[in-house]
Amino acid sequence: MDEVKLIQKIQEGDMEKFEELFERYKHQAIRTAYLVTGNRHTSEDIVQEAFVRCYLSIKELRKPEQFKVWFLKMLTRIAWRAINKEKRLVPIENIFEASQRKDSESALKDFQDEKQTQDLYDEISKLDNKHRMVLILYYYNDMSVREIAKVMNCLDGTVKSRLHTARKKLRANLGGLNTDDVYLEKGSELYGSYKSI
Secondary structure (H helix, E strand, C coil): CCHHHHHHHHHCCCHHHHHHHHHHHHHHHHHHHHHHHCCHHHHHHHHHHHHHHHHHHHHHCCCHHHHHHHHHHHHHHHHHHHHHHHCCCCCCCCCCCCCCCCCCCCHHHHHHHHHHHHHHHHHHHHCCHHHHHHHHHHHHCCCCHHHHHHHHCCCHHHHHHHHHHHHHHHHHHCCCCCCCHHHCCCCCHHHHHHHCC
C-alpha cells in the first residue's frame, strides 16, 4: 500500500494499519537511534518511545507525505534527550558482528574492511550531536539536505555547512587511512557495510 494512503487510513482510525507502518520503519529507526547513541538498549528504548508518540499523535500530522521527516524529527529529539540524560556517550558495542559478508574474497580483505568501517564509526561517534546527526540522516537514511533541515529545524545552508565540517573533521581524524570521499560516498563498499548496521 502507498505510504500516504497508509497514513491516511491510520488517521481515519484504522490503527491496525499502524503495525504495517511500524514494520516499514522499525529497522531504519533502530539503526538511526543506535548510530546516535552507540548503545543497543538505549536505542531500543528510544525507538519504542518514538513509535508510542507516533501512535498517539499521528492524527495531528497534516501532510501524510511528510511522515518520514516528521517521524525522524521526533526520533532525533528523543535520542538527543537520552544522550543528554546520560551526560556522556557510552562505550560502543561491537555492532559489526551481525554484518556477515556472504561473498568474501579473502579473510584479510574482510578484516581490513571491517577495521576501516570500525575506524569510521569510531570517528563519527566522536563528533558532536549536530554533525553526527547530519551524517547519519544524509548517508545512512538517504535523506536530502532539505529533509534534514526540516528534521533538525534549521536552514538548508546550515545542513550543508555541517556536512562539510563533519567530512572535514573525519578526513583529518582518519589520517592514516585513504581519506578520499570514498569512505562517505553513497554506494561505496565501506558505506554499504556501514549502512548495514
